[in-house]
Amino acid sequence: MHTLLRRFGLLLAVAASLLAFIALPAPAAQAAEVLLSQGKPATASSTEGVFGARSAVDGDPGTRWSSAFADPQWIQVDLGARADISRVVLTWETAYARTFRIEVSNDARTWTVLHQTAAGTGGTQNLTVSGAGRYVRMYGTERATQYGYSLWEFQVYGTGGSGGDDSRLLSYGRTGAASSSQSDQNCWECTPARAFDRDPASRWATSSTTGWTDPGWISVDLGATAQIDKVVLQWDPAYAKSFQIQVSQNGADWTPIYSTTSGTGFKQTLNVSGTGRYVRMYATERATPYGYSLWEFQVYGTGGDPVPAPPLPGDPANPPRLVWSDEFDGAADGKPDPAKWRADPGTGPNNELEYYTDHRNTALDGSGHLVMEARKEVTAGSACPRDPLSGSTTCQYTSARMNTGATFQFTYGRVEARIKVPKGNGLWPAFWMMGADFLTGRPWPYNGEVDIMEVLGKDVKTSYSTVHAPAYNGGGGIGAPYTLPGNADFSDDFHTWAADWNSKGITFSLDGRTVFSLDKDQVEQTRGPWIFDHPHYMILNLAVGGDWPGPTDASTPFPAKMLVDYVRVFQ
DSSP states (O other): OOOOOOOOOOOOOOOGGGGGGGGGOOOOOOOOEEOOTTTSSESSSOBBBTGGGGGGGGSTTTOOOESSSSSEEEEEEEEEEEEEEEEEEEEEEEOOOOEEEEESSSSSSSSSEEEEEEEEEEEEEEEEEEEEEEEEEEEEEEEEESOOEEEEEEEEEEEESTTTTTOOOOOOOOOOEEEEEEEETTEEEOOOGGSSSSTTTTOOOOOOTOOOSSSEEEEEEEEEEEEEEEEEEEEEOOOEEEEEEEEESSSSSOEEEEEEEEESSEEEEEEEEEEEEEEEEEEEEESSOOOOOOEEEEEEEEEEEOOOOOOOOOOOSOOOOOEEEEOOOOOOOOOOOOOTTOOOOOEOOTTTTEESSSTTTEEEESSSSSEEEEOOOOTTTOOOOOTTTTSSSOEEEEEEEOOOOTOOSSSEEEEEEEOOOOOSSSSSEEEEEEEGGGTTTTTTTTTTTTEEEEEEETEEEEEEEEEEBTTOOGGGHHHHHEOGGOOGGGGGOEEEEEEEEETTTTEETTTTTEEEEEEEEHHHHTHHHOOSSSSSSEEEEEESSSSSTTOTTOOSSSSSEEEEOOOOOEO
8 A cells, every 4th residue: 555555461362374474482491400508597496516507508518407306306498588499408417307398488487398208218318399488498207216307418409599699697696795785774784695686676785884985886706707798787876976887807906898977876777898707886976975775786798607597577478368366256245265365454554543354344245246344343452543533542443454465476467456445534445466575574665565546535536556666665656646537436436447567567547548657667767676576466455544544534434335346367
């Protein structure tokens, strides 16, 4: 919600009598098969000691990947782009697979089998296959020995992909160093590693006690000599006005490959050219009274010793398909489906005045709706902010809040709900999403929040859609108010709110009409990091009171009802 819990010739036919005079074109030449996998990012289900996944795609027959001694296990390679796969060569160590599959995927989540066998022979297996995708995987389900699975080489041949020498991310997971680091209540353990983790919600900062000075710097060891062609900096508000990008072979002698005295902050994508094992951002003039801080410091190029980054999520299908829904079609007085929703009882944030019950305030109406009801009733033993009407700090209202955190989490898609909101001062209905890492301890707003619908009962002619992240949250969240045609009242009827969410951004719509759009690149370049490319879960709730809607008064109707016709997710 608004604060802590705040989207493609027509050929004409020729007369048959003329066909004899027209020479048919020769068949198109078939593209030559090439090795696509060498040097590409590789990951595995597990690793035995130092025998990592990338050793199976390095072109060195003396290095290998080895797994844990258990079934199943897998190794996959990211070809960098969709490719046509024609052959896979497995060069097994003694620990080979008796039963395994070769699979392909466009998103590293949904896999298609290209080859499978229950009679693996070990040694070198040259497998002719046919399929297309970006990711290729050997998925072993039965070991031939008591050991694990081990491959000297995992080679994928075909056409397409991104080519063996294309630039890629080199800095992910590599060792960093800095002039100083901050670790206090404002930036806990903001070490160099945070800038190289491809996590846009964690950052490095110079020390608040010793590092708010000039110069300040952060560097990364790429593990081996690399050819650098691009550096991406995602700055915190504490950015550099004057800085250089430098390279070094030994971490001591540095050569500038980029220099500026007019740094802009936010996201800077710098096309550079240099060679070295180490890359450093060396800042000499701060743009603010504070130090230097980077959410992300990404180095791209070829060479180095890159650690494969986890695959990025794939965009929804086009057209998308329904993957989850609740139509609330049960019998009257039935409760929400526990396989889909869990109650979220307790007091609310934002100085709200309600106590959320364990589904006591939720019920199906027998007509295909969920009813979420706010009531004026005391919850003994509870503690809320002082209620202006009664003067009591015991919660004077009960209401309903429920979510899909334990049952359904997802990344990207069209998220849609048809809802009728209540009217009355102090009422605050909402349909929203939270980043799922909130459930495992990441605090708000670092997990990310997407408010698809919020309406204040005191102004039921306006609805809001907003996103919240570390660099923009609470009253500074990025959002927009909007109204119905003719300035109609939202509480008079059902309306459909939706968010179309993908790797480019989020588009919010009301009754099929776009009301607000967020472009990821634009946000990164003007407001701060985009932190929404990871699993989220859905929430429905009806709050009473709080900082934004204000308190109830004598005119507020109780019980107040929020009706939900359906919730659907398409991918």
